Amino acid sequence: MTVPTITLNDQTQIPQLGFGVFQVPPEETAATVSTALEVGYRHIDTAQMYQNEAGVGRAIADSGIARDELYVTSKLNNGFHRPDDARRAFDRTLTELGLDRVDLFLIHWPLPTLYGGDFVSTWRTLTEFVAEGRATSVGVSNFQPAHLDRIVEETGVVPAVNQIEVHPYFPNEEARAASIRHGVEVEAWSPIAQGDVLDDEVIGKIAAAHGRTASQVTLRWHVERGDIVFPKTTKRERMEENFAIFDFELSPEEVAQISALDRGPSGRRGPDPFDYVPE
Numbered sequence: 608m609t610v611p612t613i614t615l616n617d618q619t620q621i622p623q624l625g626f627g628v629f630q631v632p633p634e635e636t637a638a639t640v641s642t643a644l645e646v647g648y649r650h651i652d653t654a655q656m657y658q659n660e661a662g663v664g665r666a667i668a669d670s671g672i673a674r675d676e677l678y679v680t681s682k683l684n685n686g687f688h689r690p691d692d693a694r695r696a697f698d699r700t701l702t703e704l705g706l707d708r709v710d711l712f713l714i715h716w717p718l719p720t721l722y723g724g725d726f727v728s729t730w731r732t733l734t735e736f737v738a739e740g741r742a743t744s745v746g747v748s749n750f751q752p753a754h755l756d757r758i759v760e761e762t763g764v765v766p767a768v769n770q771i772e773v774h775p776y777f778p779n780e781e782a783r784a785a786s787i788r789h790g791v792e793v794e795a796w797s798p799i800a801q802g803d804v805l806d807d808e809v810i811g812k813i814a815a816a817h818g819r820t821a822s823q824v825t826l827r828w829h830v831e832r833g834d835i836v837f838p839k840t841t842k843r844e845r846m847e848e849n850f851a852i853f854d855f856e857l858s859p860e861e862v863a864q865i866s867a868l869d870r871g872p873s874g875r876r877g878p879d880p881f882d883y884v885p886e
Contacts, residue, residue, distance in 0.1 A: 636662025
């Protein structure tokens with residue numbers, strides 16, 4: 608099955624479906640990613656915070672898949688926002704992955720209550736990695752409208768993506784709309800709300816009508832809306848299930864029914880980026 612690509616604002620291509628490794632134990636990561644690559648995934652999303660970049664790198668090295676057929680994302684950890692720290696951390700990411708470049712590198716959290724509120728210098732530093740040819744694209748994660756507006760206004764450089772929490776119980780429309788307004792593609796983390804939406808009656812009825820699972824219908828909802836998704840699982844059968852979402856479509860009415868499940872801020876499964884302070 609062919610995964611469609613989305614053209615980013617820097618004219619590069621990103622696969623719309625990927626594989627995430629959040630909370631995959633480091634010692635299991637290489638085997639898990641190897642299985643995902645066997646299933647057909649070619650877009651892998653990791654982060655310094657996950658402490659499993661090395662496992663991703665081992666799986667890539669062992670796969671024999673050509674580098675230009677893979678799309679690899681990582682993210683800057685919260686303790687390294689100062690420019691020199693960010694540069695050293697990025698060097699470590701490339702070493703851990705065993706690569707000379709990543710396809711996408713993100714600021715993981717804006718952290719507006721830390722570093723004197725300065726995430727603009729961090730963003731400027733990430734743009735250096737593109738100029739050096741060591742990152743094909745750079746972007747942000749968990750940035751809210753004010754955060755996006757500020758970095759674009761102060762640097763003139765628009766992120767390629769904004770990776771934010773998005774799922775039927777928390778569509779995060781304000782942050783989505785701000786991203787789209789700037790020409791920033793939306794990547795949805797926690798796309799099935801850590802499994803919470805899988806027992807939803809509305810989604811279940813739609814899934815039954817299509818002969819699909821609730822997970823497939825939820826991921827298809829994201830695809831219909833233009834989100835980039837990268838569900839995580841360690842089970843091969845779930846990887847295969849999540850990969851099989853491009854041979855059916857939801858009607859506009861079905862998309863609207865799922866969107867109507869929005870619970871507002873109470874639907875969040877992760878922290879609020881405006882008040883999040885890491886331990």
